[in-house]
Amino acid sequence: MATPNPERRSERARQAILDAALELCLKHTYGGLTMEGIAKRAGVGKQTIYRWWPSKAAILLEALQERGGSTLIFPDTGNLKADLRAQMNQVVTAFTDPTFAAYSGGLIAAAQSDPDIAAAVVASIIKPRVDLCVERLQKAQQAGELRPDVNLPDLVELLYAPLYYRLLLHTRPVSKSQVTTILDLALNGATADKN
Amino acid sequence: MATPNPERRSERARQAILDAALELCLKHTYGGLTMEGIAKRAGVGKQTIYRWWPSKAAILLEALQERGGSTLIFPDTGNLKADLRAQMNQVVTAFTDPTFAAYSGGLIAAAQSDPDIAAAVVASIIKPRVDLCVERLQKAQQAGELRPDVNLPDLVELLYAPLYYRLLLHTRPVSKSQVTTILDLALNGATADKN
Amino acid sequence: MATPNPERRSERARQAILDAALELCLKHTYGGLTMEGIAKRAGVGKQTIYRWWPSKAAILLEALQERGGSTLIFPDTGNLKADLRAQMNQVVTAFTDPTFAAYSGGLIAAAQSDPDIAAAVVASIIKPRVDLCVERLQKAQQAGELRPDVNLPDLVELLYAPLYYRLLLHTRPVSKSQVTTILDLALNGATADKN
Amino acid sequence: MATPNPERRSERARQAILDAALELCLKHTYGGLTMEGIAKRAGVGKQTIYRWWPSKAAILLEALQERGGSTLIFPDTGNLKADLRAQMNQVVTAFTDPTFAAYSGGLIAAAQSDPDIAAAVVASIIKPRVDLCVERLQKAQQAGELRPDVNLPDLVELLYAPLYYRLLLHTRPVSKSQVTTILDLALNGATADKN
DNA sequence: AGTTAACCGAGACGGTACGTCGGGTCTTCGT
């Protein structure tokens, strides 16, 4: 993720830093996360951190990718709606997990003022999942289940955005019933049938 | 917004602080905003700030409510889709405005680690606008333009969430064409007509 | 002691301030004495203090003069050495009293950086006592008990300076045995008799 | 003088701080001395000062010991009175020097409310000089020039106390003629010869 | 096997901002 290295890098230090970052993030929330705190907790010199990561967000991001090995598999049972619901419910579960919430917020908050973080979050977390979803939708579209003129990334956005909306704006808690609502509206539309 | 007072409060200081906060937020971005900087720029003692506001986010929020007296009127031409598009386009315009972007991000970022801020943002910014939209949708629903079983706040969420999604996740820029897509999908649904 | 007044001055406030100053000085030592603290304790506005006194040292000084109405009588029994000893012992007693020590130090400390305080301390505390002592010595000198060429203020200085020396430099505690030593040396001289 | 360290300490910073403290003390008097001012003038972080010194008085004290390498030699010409006069005149010169006066007062003032400072002042400044003087007096006493029953530290006190008395109480300026007077009285006594 | 180069731990360094305290001035009441 950064600059100076060969592979003389100490794996022990790297792991200790990632661990420390996650633990402290849970304990003090993202805002209370400190380079100095991480260094002390990890039993590591501050320099060692700065050598390999440009910011604490970068550390967290790497920790997430390595630890939070959440499933990158999209179900395909043939039933589009069921598959979507299954996948979205999984996201709801993640969003609900306090462990996850601890840095989700922090990371996205950090992204607001650091374009590099924003890009990294998208590239390493959002994009792969969106792509998988698009793939699944593509099959459905080819099968005639979806209107052929629908732009699939836009549809993905419509499906997942409300989850992020609640996560980040804290209007209402994210929930599985929300998923049902979203699927109904997004797939069937809100307008009354014109027969 | 806070504790110690009568109304001996200096309106001059209050205005100077709000001004300074907004100006500095534009110049240095939310992250570079500083209590000390605001105090200096406003020609005010730090104590005076701490006396009346618990955090810089609170200052910004108050500044927004007072200054950013953005339109709280929802158009009603009789044409639901056109009205929604008009309103959503207005939001897109706001989100695109660099002035706005400066604190939008910052404020929402701050909300991630401070529930008070989160609640205040929702109450003073999000909620009123959502309510207006719900009202407009209610008329449409009563007119038979929307399915009677649709939960309106959920629909509002579906419509606006994708805008916030792009604003906060920086996947793609918010745009008016996005509004068209959202409206098409949310109103008509993504599934192929089953005739 | 200060500037703006007629005699509309509130005696109640004046007393309350002097009381508060003395009490707080005992509780927190001179260094911890605060205009704000005095005001609060005295139930008085800060302005009222600033109107009548230029500094907290001035308050303490006035309090001392008014309250610490310590004896300004110099004994005259006919026995010079006994009279000096009696008077000096009284000073030792005062210096030893923790009540006194509380501000003695503080006041003299303040005098180091404020010539006005220094002058006031000398004029209102030191000078009167020195004068009394000089008077007593004068009688002795006229009676032939002291060398006629001795400058009496200088002698007074020699007698009392060692007490202040210990008080301010904290080398050894002030004590009555010290008085005996001083009197012996100052009156008889340190040199061996030349017979 | 303090706590956290090995000898990773920066000598450059230490010197800069001592210099800055002395310079500022002369410019603004002891009372106007500021940790922040010293830090800025020395081009040093405040933390670096707090790391190594507990108070500004401690800084000044260290500066004095290091810079004010004033003579610690007591003359011994065989003529006791002349030697004492020479040494005491030297003290008068020091007390008269505005450079010295700047912190002398400040330091002793600080000692009034901080026993640690008091002890340090005595140990590092007063004590060594008193000891030297005692040594010289000892020789004189053994040579029969002084009464054998005279307690030498007490005599030293009697000789020097009047100088401190004037320095700290600002009754009259310290002067060399004062030395003459002191020596006459302390050595010969004030009483008329009883022959 | 000895040298050398890099990373490692530790933590001091020059800084910026924090949130608090108290100074002295001012303004607004009430008496």
Added chain:
DNA sequence: ACGAAGACCCGACGTACCGTCTCGGTTAACT
């Protein structure tokens, strides 16, 4: 007009972290 109350501007306090910079010490890898 003075007194109480306390908000105001300001400057300093002592602390927390920042990101940079030495310091040994411990491994490699390369003569």
